[in-house]
Amino acid sequence: MAKVLIKLFSQPKRVFAILGLLAMLGVYCGLTLPISMYPASSRPTVQMWIPYANLSAETFQQQYGSIIEGRINRVSNEETKVDTIKAEYRDSNAYFTITFNWGVPFDRALKEIETVKASVSGMLPKEIADNIGVWQQNRNSGFFAASLYSDNLSLKELYDKVNPLLRHHLEKVEDAETALLWSPEMYILDIRLLPDKLAQYGLLPRHVRSMVQESLNSFSGAKVNFGTSPQQFIIEAELADEKDLEQLSFRLGDKRVFLKDIAEIQYGKDVNRDRSFKTDGLSSLILFASPKSGANVKKMSEDIMNIIQEKSVSFPKGTQFRIIVDPAEAINKSVANLIKDVFLAAAMAVLVLFIFIGGIKNIGTAVVEIPLSMILSFIVMKQTGMNINLISLGGLALAAGMNVDASIVIMENIFRHRQIWAKAGKACHSFSQRLELVSSAVREVAFPVILSITTTLIVFIPMALTSDLTNAILGDLARAVIYSHAISALVALVVVPIVRILVLKYYSNDTSALMDKPLESLKNGYEKILLKMIKIKGIKLYAIGIPLILAFSVTMILAPNLPKEVIGKPGxxxxxxxxxxxxxxxxxxxxxxxxxxxxxxxxxxxxxxxxxxxxxxxxxxxxxxxxxxxxxxxxxxxxxxxxxxxxxxxxxxxxxxxNPAELPLPKEWHFKATVKGTDETEIYNTASKLRVFLKENDFYERTQLDPGSSSVYSYYFIPYKGALAGLKKAGADFSFGDFADISRLTSEPIELGNVRYKNTSTPIKLSLKDRRYNSPDQLESYPIRVGEKVVPIKALGQFKHIKKPTSILYKDQNQIIQVHGTMADDKKRGWESHLTQVEAEVREHLDEIITSPENTIEFEWPQEELKEALVQLKTSLLLSLALIFFILWMQFQSVKQVGIIMMTVPLGLIGVILALTVFNSYLSLNSALGIILLNGITVNNSILLTDVVNSLKAGGLRGSDLIITAVNKRIRPILITSLTTMLGMFPMALGLGDGGKILQPLGIAVTCGLLFATTLTLFVVPLLLYEAEQRPVDVESANRSGVSKLGDESEQVWLN
Missing domain, CATH: 3.30.70.1430 (Multidrug efflux transporter AcrB pore domain)
Structure with a gap:
């Protein structure tokens, strides 16, 4: 390695040329990286909607529900792991919500459920199969929405004028999965059946539906040969436009009945369309766009805005446009604020260097590491598929303060060696002389620098073992820190020495820093206090016992009461x-x-x-x-x-x-219970009583049932025994499914297909003209032809009111209803202990709450994913400590010294928990990561002290002189490196700006934890090293473990 470094140092032009090319590539990669609010992590949620047609919810669930759930379950494998399946059976349709594990690609998840749709369609009645809907919720990618409205034009007129201007341009938006202008108004051809006429001819709605749908079909046959020119044989649809619709007919014996004889056919607005939009009270069109998975949502939003601005001059007069959701605006504000934090962190580091080092050249040499490491990190981020978001920028901001640490150590040793040369009268004017000086200085501290950076980065290795929520949220932050900090080692070991070779042309001891005199006073005071503490009898017990007792106390008393959250939300x-x-x-x-x-x-x-x-x-x-x-x-x-x-x-x-671009985080519940049973009505009654119990005792601010069911009366028709057989015997082509069909058509028209009308593809819908059949009396009197007679439907059965829930949830084939509760924001602290009390109260009153012996209430942990994520981070913490211990033991080969170095770990933990408590912050995944990161940062100061103690010990120093000389040598770099990291994270700890709250717990954890740990490290570690020094020492072992022979120079000299 030494030979490689010397070779690089001797070719500065080549190094700078390569570095320049890499920097330009880094700038290009940074400018082309996708920008979003959060990482491009994916946790797909796919929904499948299935209407029942004329089946009841109970019949559909019994006949098809378990089969559909089973086929969805079979989708789950190693590549497309399904986390939860929620099957909700409502009055007229079923919703299957399938949530996949983190990391499953959105397109793959959607494709799998579409495959399920295709497989179940074959077993379902055609009317049901043709209307199944499948869509995905790409919630963390954000979306764009805007409304258009006018005082002068109807929505149809506005849509007809604006849509042609926008449609083709919106379809070309590169990053959009969907981009369209949507109107809540739809114009249809409505076939409104006449019940009396249907009864007169013995026809039913299904006869009409079948005839119209068959008339809309066209068919393709084989190719027909006309000489040498084969042509495709096509059978056109019988129904081509609205004129053909009226001429459709039935052949009843020798009589021909036209559609116009049994129905009214009207063109007009679909009055049964559910959705509507209003902006400031005015009905509106909606322009909606959703991004492709992993696409640049910011660019998508900006492209759409450019289209709107360009085409708005052609909009009808009086058209108003309002942005509803613009993710680019939210992203720009949040990212811009965090970028300011990154630059502020760099500025803070520069300020620390200026105060402690002085000299423009000295500062410039060290500070070049911050932007260079960040720019080169963009290359790796581009190659690994990362994007620029609040989490990855937070990692770069965190690394900005740490990245100068290695440069400071390198420069310190170069300055020290320059001082030794000057005292010895050796010149360093020529390039070869400066090369020799710098090479020897770098060679001496290269391994400690690499060791320090390794201990910082090694804590992230266990992060690779985390999964799901933890990795999705913290993965980008960890990767950004790893890339930037690892690159900073190369910059410190290569670029900084080359710069010093070029600028270190003469020796001068005139350069002074602002902190020279105050630091000298601080060191004198610190040494006096340390000497007094060394003389205290049994100081070893105090140095070990007090930190451990404090760590245990804050962990057991304060930590459990910290409010917990997955991650902070942006403003x-x-x-x-x-x-x-x-x-x-x-x-x-x-x-x-x-x-x-x-x-x-x-x-x-x-x-x-x-x-x-x-x-x-x-x-x-x-x-x-x-x-x-x-x-x-x-x-x-x-x-x-x-x-x-x-x-x-x-x-x-x-x-x-x-917020328009929030991560799909788990809902923050503070109470969760599942009610199970065999009767859906009793399940609902028990769940409702539990909810009332929670509300009456004011346990939670808000409570709700899932599904949001209510118990209402339904109007049941109960056929007489043998009624259907009697109908068949009389020759009536009628089933009770037809009766359900008739009832539905009164208020829920059925779409049959599309036909050309006014040069536009227009939907055809089938409905019942007489809306009176919504009333019980009219429904009971609906006419049915039986042979030569027309009888009311009530002659075939009785009608009855029965009270049942509007919807029921199935989980693992069991009927359930879940009860949730949330606490007010100002009462969240200590919600876990409150939950224990609430569950105890519920258990005491189970006899009053449970309405049937078949029912059970099962309590569940309301924030299971957060609990699992924190457990994973706890495991990562222990593994990182084990890795640090192993690396340090490999270097120092002394369990005692490694134990002394790692005494900083509980010190950092104390600082973090106290800070989160004092500042009323959260124990979140970010703050937990801050604790893990502190393990790597805080031990670096102990490494510096232990390393110099070993070197001085090898030179013959002992006792208090050894300890005082060691801390004298290392207090300046310890203070500089700690302050640059703390002040680099300080803007983040303030939580300013739109995205500030997201990473604030991380900023508080690192800033305050490091402050506390550094302060105590300067006392605890020297005291323990002194106590260890009082025992017999193997000098040869000290020589092996010490990595730098620093001699007995008493002070570093900071040179220009």
Missing amino acids: SDWIYMYVGAQDSSSGRHMENILQENESKARELLGDRVDYTWVQKYNKTGGEMMLKLFHRDDMEEAKQILKDNFPNSRDRYFSVDSW
Whole structure:
């Protein structure tokens, strides 16, 4: 290695030429790296929606549910591991939510579930199979949304004018998976069946549906040879446009019945369309775009904005445009603030060097390591598929303060050797002389530098053993630190020495630093205190006992009460409010409910709100989003809404801040219980009683059931025994499924296909004209032709009200309902102990809560993923300590000395827990990583002290003189390296800016932990080294373990 370094030092031009090319490549890679709020980690969630058609939820679940769940389960393998399958059976459709493990590619997950869809379609009735929907939730990639609206034009008119301007350009957005302008209004050809006419001719809706769908089909046959020119044989669809629709007919005996005889065919707005959007109260179009997996969401957003700005001049007069969600804006603000932190960290490091070292050349030599390491890191980040995000930038900011440490050690030894040469009268004017001086200085400390950087980086090796949530969140930070800090070793060992060879042309002792005199006073005071402590009898017990007792105390008393979170959330100016209304009877009713709540929310928040956006999901649910002028108003505004929108039996509200590019983190629950049983009604009753019990005792601020079920009366038709057989005997082509079909068509039209109308592909929908059949009396009187008679349906059975839950959840083929609870933000601290008390209270009142002996209540840990992640990090911590111990033992070959060096570990732990407690911060994955990282950083100071003690011991020093001389030699580099790291993380610890809260716990952990550990290290480690020195010493062993022969020079001289 020494020969390689000397060869590099002797060819500075070549080294700088290569370095220049790498720097340019690094700049290019940095500019082309994708930018997002969070790492490009993936945890796909895929949903499959299946309508029941005319089947009941119970029948569908029994006949098909377990088969579908089983086929989804078979998707899970080593490459596409499925974490959870949530099967929810609602009144008219089933939702299967499949959550895959972290790291499974989104496209692979979607493909697997689409394969399941194809496999189950063959066993399902055609009407069900044709309407299955599959889509994925790429939640951590963000999305773009904007609304267009006009006072002058209807939504259809606006859509018809704007969509042609945007459609082709949106389709070409490179990073977008989907980009389109969507209208909540759809115009259809509505076939409105006439019940009396159907009964007159003995026809049923399924006859009409089958005829229309068959008429829409075209077919392809074989090729037909016309001489030498074969042509494809095509059978055209019978139904080509709306004129053909009226002429479709049935042959009933010798009579021909046309579609127009039994139905009205109308073109118009689809009044049954569920979704609607409003911006500031005005109905709106929505422009929506979602990114491809791993794409640059920031660039996607900017490309769409450029298209809109370019085409807006051609929009109809009076068209208004409002950005609803622009991830580029949120990302730009958060990333820009963190980039400021990175530069501020570098500036802090420069300030420390200026204060302690002085001299522009000295500072420039050391500081060049910070930007160079960062720029070269971009090359590796590009090659390993990373992107620029808040987590990876946090890693670079963390590394910025640490990266100069190696350069400082290298420069210190070069300065010391220059002083020795000067005292010996040796000149260093020629290049060969300077090469010899610098090479000998670097050779002497190269291994300690590599050892120090290795102990810092080795703590990240166990991170490779973590999985899922831990690796997804912390992986980019760990990789960024590893890349940057490892590159800093090459810069310190190659670039810094070459620069010193070029600038070190003469010796001068005139350069002084601002801290020279204060540091001299500090050292004198420190030495006096240390000498007094050395003389204390039994100091070894104090030096070991006090840190260990403190570490045990804070770990057992303070740590359990620290609030826990996965990762901090970035600041936001959006409030999200979900509105559920079980008492809503129609889509129009739900729109009115949303409008009332929007007006109330705007009145409550007043001038805090910039604008609002409202979306109706269906007839019982929707959301409001309120854009605030100032983020500082967020907490107050949220509390106002929570206080004024309480949950009730029929209404459910959920209020929270929202960020357009959040990671798909687990929901933060503080209570979780699962109710199991055999009867869905009794399961619901028990779950409801448990929820009421939690609310009445004020255990949690908010409680909810999953699924969000409610017990309502359903209207059942119970056929008489033998009724169906009697119908068949009378020649009636009727089943009770047809009756369910008729009821559905009253309020839920069925889409049959598309046909050309006004030069546009227009959906055809089938419905029942007479909406009176929504009423019980009319439904019971629906006419059915039986032979030559027309009879009401009530002649075939009885109608009855039965109360049942609106939906039920299945897990592992068992019916369940989950009960969740969340605490108010100001009461989260100590939620674990509160949970223990709540569970005990519930157990005491089980007889009052459980409504059936078949039911059971199982308590679950509400934050299982966070618990598992912290356990993984705890394992990583222990493994990193073992690795550090092994590396140090290989170097020092003394268990005692390694034990002394590692006494800094509990010191850092004490500092972290005290700091998180004092600053009311969280024990998160970031702060836990800070504890692990401190293991590698804090031992470096002990390594420096132990190494110089061994070298001085080999030179003959003993006793207190040995210890005082050693700390005298190393206090300056220890202070410099510690301060550059602490101050480099200080801006992050303040948590300023939009993304500041995300990495604030990490900043607090490293800054305060290192401050505490460094302060105590300067006393604990020297005292333990002194006690160890009082025993017989093998000088030869000291020679082997000491890696640098520093002689007995009493002070370093910092030169220009």
